[in-house]
Amino acid sequence: MFQSTIKDRWTKLFLLIIVCLISHGSIAQERPNIIWITSEDNSKHYMKLYDSDGVETPHIEQLSQTGLVFDHAFSNGPVCSVARSTLITGSYAPRIGAQYHRKMKTVPMPDNLEMFPFYLREAGYYTANNAKEDYNLDKGDKVWDESSNKASYKNRKEGQPFFYVHNFSVTHEGQLHFGPEKMEETPISTLPPSGNLQPNHPQTALFEYTRAYYLDRIAEMDRQVGELIGQLEADGLLENTFVFYFGDHGGVLPGSKGYLYETGLHVPLVIHVPEKYKERVSYKAGTRVQEFVSFVDFGPTVLHLAGVKVPKQMDGEPFLRKKNKSPNDVAYGYADRFDEKYDFVRSVRKGKYKYIRNFHPFNFDGLWNNYRYKQIAYQEWVDLYRSGKLNEDQRQFFEVKPVEMLFDIEKDPYEINNLAEDPAYEKQLLAMRKELGDWLLSMPDLSFYPEFYLIEEAFDDPTAFGQDHRRDIKKYYLTANLATSGFQNVEEQLKRKLEDDDPWVRYWALCVLSSFGEEAKTLEEAVIGLSKSDPVRINRVRASQFLGICGVSDPMMDIEEALYSTTDPHEALLIMNILVQLADGPYGYTTSVEEGKLAASVADDSNIIRRLEYMNGL
Structure with a gap:
């Protein structure tokens, strides 16, 4: 007793x-600290650590000596808000409704899932973000202990483990929004050597200068990274802290940020692994890791390192772990709306091959986007195109895209030589098409509905909407994929789908016809009927678009009338995108939208204002 x-x-x-x-x-x-250092808008192509034409980044390179260099790290989205929404949720943006840049309506987090720092706070971590968020989702007040330009790991309680994000903006796209006078104020002789220009870029003095100036910004970013790492050392924290350095997506020379090419998605990633915690990582310090990792995996990796259970609702998986598993070699990408410019593109990189699926190939890459074209290199590129001074590779950016694109990245790092129609690569093409399709349907991908419809019908609970409409989305995907076959093989199917009771089946049948272009003129009679009588306004517009692409009739007046009749600014923005696509394409059409005829709810929208300024030549 x-x-x-x-x-x-x-x-x-x-x-x-x-x-x-x-x-x-x-x-x-005993739990590690974890820091994310992010630099905005830079792919791996501009750093000597990855590319011989890049600039030296000694502080980041020094970080790699005590850690890991990932040779295949990818942002899933090529623009800030979409990339960061993926990072903070560990979820694919098209599944949760966060795929549009920038949000017209924030969406809620999926049921039973929080942004991942929430789980760190629950486990006793101090979480701080300095300072950019840019999420397309409702954040709530339980994610960060502090999120501001004054946030710091130093504000935690004594001995408290922390997760800290520090964003550097010196490499942001806006740094290249300079005028011609910059070349005199800061001569190219004062900048790092520009290296070789991309072969699909104009080989001009302006492009050379733009690249050199951007390399200079990366060198400055590296200096700032060095200061932060030095402060960690001075605070005696480096031995207890995993430090991730990565770019928040690709960029920022023309054709990178905003596009699913490697220059838009393939980012640098270097991770310092403290000696104290090396047993938590299967890779030895100093290793160049070949495993593919994506932003969707970053949040789960942080949770795993912190000893926190990864929620099953997340799509990603930890890539730093005690024991190796079969290394991943697949990464997915998505691109939808960027401000006022619409597109719908998906990609998969598997090993050395990259497959890109253009669901709206008539939306050529160079379609006007106000923010992109603030860069004078973009302006020069389009001017050279319009004056006929570009070669075949340089013109591709301004011309209708193939429905499918397949590239061997090892041989063709800038994705110029499309192998999709090469019989020698047919087996690879079919495998990659299936790989992408299986992923799209597994989410399922909400973008098979137009954004304005999702805002109205789905965005109060987008994830649940996707699950409830899984069969419908598969139906729309299968309709859209008729574009990957020869027209004669699918003509009868398309004709039936133009008569389908489901408006979004008709929508996708019309988009497929526009993808085929003049080859599909045999169905013009049915399409003319839809252009006049389809009960859904956007279908009448898509029908008119097809008739314009095929040269059957000038579609602009009918599309303009549809624009004037809507009170929904989100639908209006899509209609205006179609007007610009037809006016700037090779069809010879002109448009003149009268602001006074627009509904007040439409005319007041900032994206609409930007489109109007461009369309009216202001």
């Missing part, structure tokens, strides 16, 4: 000591 009492007292005393240690951080500090 006496011995039992003594034992109970010692047990209570031991538990009390444990509680005290936890409250003072002694045991809490």
